[in-house]
Amino acid sequence: MNFSIKMKKAKAKTAAKRRLNKYKLKTKKAFAKRFRVCGSLRNKMFKYHAIGYRHLNRNKSSRNLKAKRGLFLTNKADQKRAKKMMPYFRRRKSLR
DSSP states (O other): OOOOHHHHHHHHHHHHHHOOOOOOOOOHHHHHHEEEEOOOSEEEEEEOOTTOOSSSOTTOOOOHHTTTTTOOSSSSSHHHHHHHHTTTTTTTTTOO
């Protein structure tokens, strides 16, 4: 057997080993703190709370507070970005 044929086989083996190493993707913790995953099994949505409604709500009307209660990411581009931020969001039941 030629030396070059042996080298080709060895390189193919190491290339195959390299393909098997898959790394875990990290969840963006800031995103996970601000958004919750909700919806049915196939139609997952990202729910968030509007800013500025954690405290100092005495002077705000109830209508104003109800209007900002549960907002969803509706834009497809935002949903795509959200899925990248939370790569394993399908496996989790909730993010409470």
